[in-house]
Amino acid sequence: MGVYNRILKKSLWVFHMSASPCNNCDIEVLDLLTPGYDLERFGIKLVGSIRHADVLLITGMGGCKISERVVRLYNQAPKPVFVVAVGTCPIGGATFKDSYSRCGPLDKLIPVNLYIPGCPPKPEAMIEGLLKLLGRLD
Amino acid sequence: MSEDFNLPVGPFHPLLEEAEYFKITLDGEKVKEIEMETGWMHRAIEKLSESNTFDQTIFLVERICGICSASHPFACVNALEDIGNVEIPLRARYIRSLIGEMERIHSHLLWLGLAGHFIGYDTLWMWAWKYREPILEVIELITGNRNHYGVFRIGGVRKDYDISLNTRVNEVMDMLEKKLSMVAKAAMDDPVLKSRLCGVGILTKEDAINYCATGPTARASGVAIDVRKDEPYAAYDLLDFDIIVREEGDVFAKTVVRILEMLESIKMVRQIIERLRKISGPIYNDVAEIPAGEGIGRHEAPRGEVFHYIRSDGSNRPIRHKIRAPSYVNIPTYEVSCPGMNLSDVMITLASVDPCYCCTERSVKLFDSKGTEIAQNLLELSQRKTDRLIDELGESELWKLL
Ligand code: SF4
Numbered sequence: 395m396g397v398y399n400r401i402l403k404k405s406l407w408v409f410h411m412s413a414s415p416c417n418n419c420d421i422e423v424l425d426l427l428t429p430g431y432d433l434e435r436f437g438i439k440l441v442g443s444i445r446h447a448d449v450l451l452i453t454g455m456g457g458c459k460i461s462e463r464v465v466r467l468y469n470q471a472p473k474p475v476f477v478v479a480v481g482t483c484p485i486g487g488a489t490f491k492d493s494y495s496r497c498g499p500l501d502k503l504i505p506v507n508l509y510i511p512g513c514p515p516k517p518e519a520m521i522e523g524l525l526k527l528l529g530r531l532d
Numbered sequence: 533m534s535e536d537f538n539l540p541v542g543p544f545h546p547l548l549e550e551a552e553y554f555k556i557t558l559d560g561e562k563v564k565e566i567e568m569e570t571g572w573m574h575r576a577i578e579k580l581s582e583s584n585t586f587d588q589t590i591f592l593v594e595r596i597c598g599i600c601s602a603s604h605p606f607a608c609v610n611a612l613e614d615i616g617n618v619e620i621p622l623r624a625r626y627i628r629s630l631i632g633e634m635e636r637i638h639s640h641l642l643w644l645g646l647a648g649h650f651i652g653y654d655t656l657w658m659w660a661w662k663y664r665e666p667i668l669e670v671i672e673l674i675t676g677n678r679n680h681y682g683v684f685r686i687g688g689v690r691k692d693y694d695i696s697l698n699t700r701v702n703e704v705m706d707m708l709e710k711k712l713s714m715v716a717k718a719a720m721d722d723p724v725l726k727s728r729l730c731g732v733g734i735l736t737k738e739d740a741i742n743y744c745a746t747g748p749t750a751r752a753s754g755v756a757i758d759v760r761k762d763e764p765y766a767a768y769d770l771l772d773f774d775i776i777v778r779e780e781g782d783v784f785a786k787t788v789v790r791i792l793e794m795l796e797s798i799k800m801v802r803q804i805i806e807r808l809r810k811i812s813g814p815i816y817n818d819v820a821e822i823p824a825g826e827g828i829g830r831h832e833a834p835r836g837e838v839f840h841y842i843r844s845d846g847s848n849r850p851i852r853h854k855i856r857a858p859s860y861v862n863i864p865t866y867e868v869s870c871p872g873m874n875l876s877d878v879m880i881t882l883a884s885v886d887p888c889y890c891c892t893e894r895s896v897k898l899f900d901s902k903g904t905e906i907a908q909n910l911l912e913l914s915q916r917k918t919d920r921l922i923d924e925l926g927e928s929e930l931w932k933l934l
Contacts, residue, residue: 412573414572414573414574414575415573415598416575416595416596416597416598416601417597417598417599418595418597418598418599418601418679418680419598420598421598421599421642421679422678422679424661425661425665428645428657428658428661428662428665429658429661429662429665430661430662430665455575457572457573457574457575459571459572459574460572460573488595489580489588489591489592489595490575490576490577490580490595492580492583493575493576493577493579493580494576494579495574495575495576496575496576513595513680514598514678514679514680516678
């Protein structure tokens, strides 16, 4: 995938999806786009449709109602798609670990390429994570 | 007779936070009815709380919402202290109010930015969030985290306020006051913003009362309720502030209420840090146990009144924990504020109560009665209307000022 990766590296399009988070990770993801952090300087931008995306960025502990949609969206994504789990929620469930409405962790539902732990991860950590993903494309 | 058209909105939005689903029934471009479906975010917090100890519960309710991460613990400790009749040291009361007001500022700024984005003023979005960043930085200096502060505990707070931060806090408040007054002035004089927001999504006073709306949503419709004044807790009875009330009930009034509330909060923050200089003493009272009984706690969150009810049987866990969040009562006001409006105004009306979700659009093609395509999505439709207005009115003052 040499040529493909080389092109992908310059413009990673991200589709952001919330699967029962507390909203905080999502806000921090949006924060990345604003002048303080300005993620777009790396060619990374959020897109409106999963069909345009190279990266599926998921927050939240994966409630049962939404898990079905998570899998559906993953199936709709053009492959290869990189799945990024942001926050402790999709990784270990954070404080919602024992919730009856939890169908996570995320990697039980779909394969995950990158974990960014933290509750919420600091924006710097998220940038670091996404850059690692870019580095992996080399 | 045109046919009714059902427009499904949701549950995923490309740009924003939460998943929510709306079914909008349309007649041409006019909204007839709006229905919503929730449950995408269900995390069973009340049930989880029953299996957690009181101390853990505070951390759990903090994670109900990432934007209101001081409001829920605030109301929760109020409820627990109500059961045990716990006294809180004066210093802790001030620190609690300080965190509460800081949160109000960052939450309202967040809303202002998103509202700008919804009507196509992305400049406003970027600027509002840029000013939000120093606030988060100051919060991080005070509490140790940008969000999810973790400072509340039964009987007081966990972390003391360091007086040497006063300079930095004052600096940020000065900067913010200047910028906010500028944005307020620009927004209030801007012809485009006015025509997009004035008279849109009106919630009358009667409806606000009937639907039990709270917070800025109610205050913009002329209902002067505010827990901070009506039933003071923490240090609010010692502080000097006004509650902002507007009569119009439209989206513009809600915007104005929020902007002016931020200025009030800045005033409060200044008073608090000044007084913290002179007040010394412990930051918490040790609480050995919570007796059997029940208690309620309220807090005026940025979006309205948060209400917690906790029943304890004398063990270390709540046996019932009931939470009522403000969005839950504010969101149903769509039923009266949306019908009869243009579809392009729905987006901003949905956003105007500052719901703790963000609504979403799907790629649905919409055709008018002659078969021409109206729009693919709601956000685009809303933003296009602003562009049209700018064309009609010419470049506005806002651009020049920003
Ligand atoms: S990881 Fe923490 S901050 Fe992120 S969504 Fe989960 S509870 Fe919220």
